[in-house]
Amino acid sequence: xxxxxxxxxxxxxxxxxxxxxxxxxxxxxxxxxxxxxxxxxxxxxxxxxxxxxxxxxxxxxxxxxxxxxxxxxxxxxxxxxxxxxxxxxxxxxxxxxxxxxxxxxxxxxxxxxxxxxxxxxxxxxxxxxxxxxxxxxxxxxxxxxxxxxxxxxxxxxxxxxxxxxxxxxxxxxxxxxxxxxxxxxxxxxxxxxxxxxxxxxxxxxxxxxxxxxxxxxxxxxxxxxxxxxxxxxxxxxxxxxxxxxxxxxxxxxxxxxxxxxxxxxxxxxxxxxxxxxxxxxxxxxxxxxxxxxxxxxxxxxxxxxxxxxxxxxxxxxxxxxxxxxxxxxxx
Ligand code: DGY
Numbered sequence: 001x002x003x004x005x006x007x008x009x010x011x012x013x014x015x016x017x018x019x020x021x022x023x024x025x026x027x028x029x030x031x032x033x034x035x036x037x038x039x040x041x042x043x044x045x046x047x048x049x050x051x052x053x054x055x056x057x058x059x060x061x062x063x064x065x066x067x068x069x070x071x072x073x074x075x076x077x078x079x080x081x082x083x084x085x086x087x088x089x090x091x092x093x094x095x096x097x098x099x100x101x102x103x104x105x106x107x108x109x110x111x112x113x114x115x116x117x118x119x120x121x122x123x124x125x126x127x128x129x130x131x132x133x134x135x136x137x138x139x140x141x142x143x144x145x146x147x148x149x150x151x152x153x154x155x156x157x158x159x160x161x162x163x164x165x166x167x168x169x170x171x172x173x174x175x176x177x178x179x180x181x182x183x184x185x186x187x188x189x190x191x192x193x194x195x196x197x198x199x200x201x202x203x204x205x206x207x208x209x210x211x212x213x214x215x216x217x218x219x220x221x222x223x224x225x226x227x228x229x230x231x232x233x234x235x236x237x238x239x240x241x242x243x244x245x246x247x248x249x250x251x252x253x254x255x256x257x258x259x260x261x262x263x264x265x266x267x268x269x270x271x272x273x274x275x276x277x278x279x280x281x282x283x284x285x286x287x288x289x290x291x292x293x294x295x296x297x298x299x300x301x302x303x304x305x306x307x308x309x310x311x312x313x314x315x316x317x318x319x320x321x322x323x324x325x326x327x328x329x330x331x
Pocket of ligand 1: 053075076077078079101283284285286287
């Protein structure tokens with residue numbers, strides 16, 4: 001019997017690729033550049049596709065894939081690049097990579113919070129330019145975390161992991177979520193984003209990109225933050241009205257910022273690179289060896305479980321399309 005054919009749309013770490021070769025007949029797009037329009041051509045004859053968050057799987061693309069492709073996995077926890085409703089209507093299961101990147105992304109959030117609060121990027125730039133003057137009590141003065149109110153917008157798995165770490169820095173924890181989180185003992189719940197923003201000396205955006213959250217950080221809400229507040233985003237750029245945020249940073253209304261995500265990645269608005277008191281990272285949130293390996297592994301395991309054994313994997317985004325097949329075997 002022929003092996004299940006899997007298209008992987010980006011070069012992967014050798015260990016992850018080795019796992020893929022054990023389970024599938026792999027067709028690899030070997031470049032670091034997105035596969036783009038070649039996706040459909042490359043997917044011809046494939047049973048499954050493992051995509052990256054840079055691939056846009058809209059309804060027409062899913063419809064074109066569907067006749068042959070029986071399962072889709074994304075090498076990301078975020079799935080805003082996939083039309084999930086269309087996939088579900090087409091009976092196409094979609095798997096993602098939750099949990100295994102919580103620690104890595106929460107560490108990135110702490111990195112940005114600390115960097116923004118202490119002005120690490122600007123201080124390093126001074127040093128690199130050879131402009132470091134003699135030590136002075138007024139030089140490189142930032143904000144200490146102790147006692148400040150950290151507002152977390154989105155208390156999902158990554159929000160919880162961030163809160164656990166931030167607690168050790170002595171911050172007071174506040175959050176907004178659709179409903180109070182079970183893992184949020186000792187934290188202050190805010191039923192509205194407005195209420196959270198009013199108290200956040202530091203605001204960290206951890207919410208997923210959904211029709212409800214897109215554009216949530218708009219000009220009016222930014223005005224609610226305490227003057228000089230610190231703004232951090234490790235979620236998705238489209239939650240933010242970028243020109244409004246840039247104006248607020250430039251004017252000093254927002255005292256410092258730390259960003260890992262943007263609209264239009266990787267061709268971001270060049271203004272980001274000119275802003276004062278801002279740490280900018282190129283979407284490295286899940287970028288640890290541990291997380292990236294685990295993300296690849298659980299995406300492949302989900303495809304293997306479903307396609308080869310008929311077992312519904314827990315990391316399916318649209319489980320309604322999974323009909324258990326008691327006998328197992330290929331679909
Ligand atoms: C995700 O998994 O959604 C991350 O943003 C990719 O690093």
